[in-house]
Amino acid sequence: xxxxxxxxxxxxxxxxxxxxxxxxxxxxxxxxxxxxxxxxxxxxxxxxxxxxxxxxxxxxxxxxxxxxxxxxxxxxxxxxxxxxxxxxxxxxxxxxxxxxxxxxxxxxxxxxxxxxxxxxxxxxxxxxxxxxxxxxxxxxxxxxxxxxxxxxxxxxxxxxxxxxxxxxxxxxxxxxxxxxxxxxxxxxxxxxxxxxxxxxxxxxxxxxxxxxxxxxxxxxxxxxxxxxxxxxxxxxxxxxxxxxxxxxxxxxxxxxxxxxxxxxxxxxxxxxxxxxxxxxxxxxxxxxxxxxxxxxxxxxxxxxxxxxxxxxxxxxxxxxxxxxxxxxxxxxxxxxxxxxxxxxxxxxxxxxxxxxxxxxxxxxxxxxxxxxxxxxxxxxxxxxxxxxxxxxxxxxxxxxxxxxxxxxxxxxxxxxxxxxxxxxxxxxxxxxxxxxxxxxxxxxxxxxxxxxxxxxxxxxxxxxxxxxxxxxxxxxxxxxxxxxxxxx
Ligand code: D5M
Ligand code: FE
Ligand code: ZN
Numbered sequence: 001x002x003x004x005x006x007x008x009x010x011x012x013x014x015x016x017x018x019x020x021x022x023x024x025x026x027x028x029x030x031x032x033x034x035x036x037x038x039x040x041x042x043x044x045x046x047x048x049x050x051x052x053x054x055x056x057x058x059x060x061x062x063x064x065x066x067x068x069x070x071x072x073x074x075x076x077x078x079x080x081x082x083x084x085x086x087x088x089x090x091x092x093x094x095x096x097x098x099x100x101x102x103x104x105x106x107x108x109x110x111x112x113x114x115x116x117x118x119x120x121x122x123x124x125x126x127x128x129x130x131x132x133x134x135x136x137x138x139x140x141x142x143x144x145x146x147x148x149x150x151x152x153x154x155x156x157x158x159x160x161x162x163x164x165x166x167x168x169x170x171x172x173x174x175x176x177x178x179x180x181x182x183x184x185x186x187x188x189x190x191x192x193x194x195x196x197x198x199x200x201x202x203x204x205x206x207x208x209x210x211x212x213x214x215x216x217x218x219x220x221x222x223x224x225x226x227x228x229x230x231x232x233x234x235x236x237x238x239x240x241x242x243x244x245x246x247x248x249x250x251x252x253x254x255x256x257x258x259x260x261x262x263x264x265x266x267x268x269x270x271x272x273x274x275x276x277x278x279x280x281x282x283x284x285x286x287x288x289x290x291x292x293x294x295x296x297x298x299x300x301x302x303x304x305x306x307x308x309x310x311x312x313x314x315x316x317x318x319x320x321x322x323x324x325x326x327x328x329x330x331x332x333x334x335x336x337x338x339x340x341x342x343x344x345x346x347x348x349x350x351x352x353x354x355x356x357x358x359x360x361x362x363x364x365x366x367x368x369x370x371x372x373x374x375x376x377x378x379x380x381x382x383x384x385x386x387x388x389x390x391x392x393x394x395x396x397x398x399x400x401x402x403x404x405x406x407x408x409x410x411x412x413x414x415x416x417x418x419x420x421x422x423x424x425x426x427x428x429x430x431x432x433x434x435x436x437x438x439x440x441x442x443x444x445x446x447x448x449x450x451x452x453x454x455x456x457x458x459x460x461x462x463x464x465x466x467x468x469x470x471x472x473x474x475x476x477x478x479x480x481x482x483x484x485x486x487x488x
Contacts, residue, residue: 008038012057015045022059030066040065054477058260079263081226083312084358085347091415092317092328092350103410108189109166111414112148115191115396116165118419119146119212125193132167134196134204142207145170146193149186159183161206163194172196174206182209185377187391190400212396217440219423222358222473228267229470232366232428233448235320236303237296238276239289240451245466245483250306252483261470261479267357268311271428271446272318272366274300274332280320287453293322293336301339309345316351318366318429326407327399328352328415329366352398352416358473360423365398367427367445372404374430382461385445386436389427393418393438424471431456431463435478442476444469 005028012019019027030037044061048054098106119125128146147163147170159174161183172194174183183206186192193210235241256263275296276288290296304313317329322336331348334341340348349355352365370388374380380388392398398416399406408416424442433447447464456463466484471477 004032005037008041011038012041012045015055017045017048017055017057019057020059023057023062026059026062026066030062035065053479054472054475061260081224081264081266083266084222084356085267085312085314086356087347087349088354088356088361088420089415090331090349090353092323092330092353095328095330095350095409095411095415097326097409098411100410103412106412107408107410107414108148110412111189111397111417112166112191114414114417114419115212116146118396118417119193122215125210128193130167131163131165131170134170135168140197142195142197144193144195146191149188149190149192152183152186152188154184161186161192161194163192170196170204172204172206179206179208182206185391187373187376187395187400189402190395190397211394213394214396214418214421214439214441217421219440219442219476220359220361221423221476222360224358225264225472225474226267226358227261227265227470228269228357228360228362228473229265229468230269230271230424230426230444230446231449231468232269232271232318232426232446233273233431233450234270234300235273235276235448235450236300237278237288237290237293238450238453239287240453241276242449242451242466244485246303246449248485249466249468249483250303252481253307253311265311265470268307268313269357269362269364269426270313270315271364271426272316272351273320273428273448274315274318275320276450277320277322281455294338297332297337298339301337301343304340304343304346307345311345313343313346314349314353314355314364315340315346316349316353316364316366318351319368324409326409327368328409354420354422360473360476361420362424362426363418363422365425365427367429369399369401369404369406370427370430372399372401372406375404376401382430382459383432384434385427385430385432386434386443388430389425389434389443389445390436390438393425393441393443423476431461431465433464433467433469433480435469437476442471442478444471444478 127144147165150164151162153160159180160171162171174180195207196204317323317332321332323329329351331350340346355362373388396418426444428446431448434445436443452463467480467482470479
């Protein structure tokens with residue numbers, strides 16, 4: 001015979017919800033005379049649907065309606081999850097640039113070599129020929145080569161691309177519709193693999209383009225159910241910084257009663273532009289309410305000090321922070337952000353940085369090169385940053401286009417090549433929330449805490465501000481929590 005509990009659970013499952021085993025045990029042990037289980041579960045389901053939360057009933061959902069004496073036994077304050085932060089690579093801290101032209105030659109040689117090594121390890125690409133050996137001119141046979149894109153010319157009926165691999169250069173021409181479309185999307189200075197055929201007149205005709213890409217993979221997940229918040233672009237000091245909304249976010253982090261997730265948040269990543277800075281663009285002072293950079297960081301530290309100490313905060317710089325603009329950027333220095341260095345739960349890293357949060361591989365990168373990619377690729381817009389980040393993953397490079405708004409320091413090694421495949425790729429900068437899952441990697445752009453500035457209005461950028469993506473590190477599911485004030 002089915003018990004009332006089983007009948008109830010069947011209803012829950014019929015709504016598309018899952019029940020965690022521990023939640024199930026708790027439901028079983030509740031006294032039906034004391035609690036209206038049906039009503040309580042109904043309320044939880046309604047709330048989860050309304051707030052677009054994951055369709056899982058956890059033990060914390062059940063605890064939320066248990067009478068106090070039962071609650072004590074499962075008191076959330078007893079949750080003791082240890083921080084597991086590993087810094088894998090923080091190149092901005094130690095990078096020594098090379099001087100002059102030689103440095104740039106070395107940089108691009110390193111880019112080519114690193115990417116060739118990545119692709120040559122795959123069975124499909126073991127037959128990549130050097131450009132110099134292509135000149136032997138075997139006609140009507142598909143040849144495969146690779147190089148960095150030196151030039152791209154889009155004409156009415158064709159597109160030509162010139163690539164260089166250090167042994168020589170070759171211009172390939174795209175003539176058919178499919179090749180033309182592929183060729184148009186190619187980013188200057190990026191590494192591409194090219195299939196071509198020589199015509200009777202010795203013209204290299206493009207047959208196909210392949211990007212280094214990331215392989216399909218299973219992300220590494222946390223064994224414990226812990227959450228990380230990915231944010232950026234607070235722009236403290238700007239008139240448009242959303243002080244009230246950000247305060248409400250901090251309050252929420254302190255209100256352990258309000259949400260069972262709060263107790264399991266162990267990391268907050270701030271991927272640059274925490275402050276608005278000063279002298280970043282002409283007439284910026286008209287848009288500031290705090291002109292002193294140190295004071296902007298003091299204000300940031302005041303906010304961050306209100307975050308529970310059980311949460312580790314990782315801060316990397318962006319283009320509004322007082323460090324060199326060229327990549328890789330060093331961490332925000334102590335001279336500006338002394339208060340942050342005094343905090344035990346704050347780690348300051350450079351941009352980009354690779355970290356592991358509870359075993360999950362996270363690539364943190366502010367994202368300035370997104371501007372350059374959006375400006376170049378037909379169809380790319382500011383309102384879809386995940387699409388742009390996906391292309392960076394395919395190119396296996398954080399800032400392929402040289403000489404745009406995003407600049408790179410010359411050096412013997414190109415550290416912006418994405419050598420290891422991240423489980424989470426986090427950027428900000430464009431101020432628009434966006435996410436995607438690409439071949440097992442969670443792509444995340446974190447939006448901002450700054451309302452539309454007059455400049456962004458001119459550019460047609462509509463920021464998504466005051467919403468934070470919270471990621472369950474044991475599933476990589478995202479919950480977008482809004483702290484926007486209701487303006488109804
Ligand atoms: O950049 C926030 C967004 O605004 C980002 O997508 C770039 C755009 N932006 C900002 N400044 C400029 C300039 N000078 N030209 C073009 N686009 C710009 P943030 O880094 O927060 O200022
Ligand atoms: Fe920003
Ligand atoms: Zn920025």
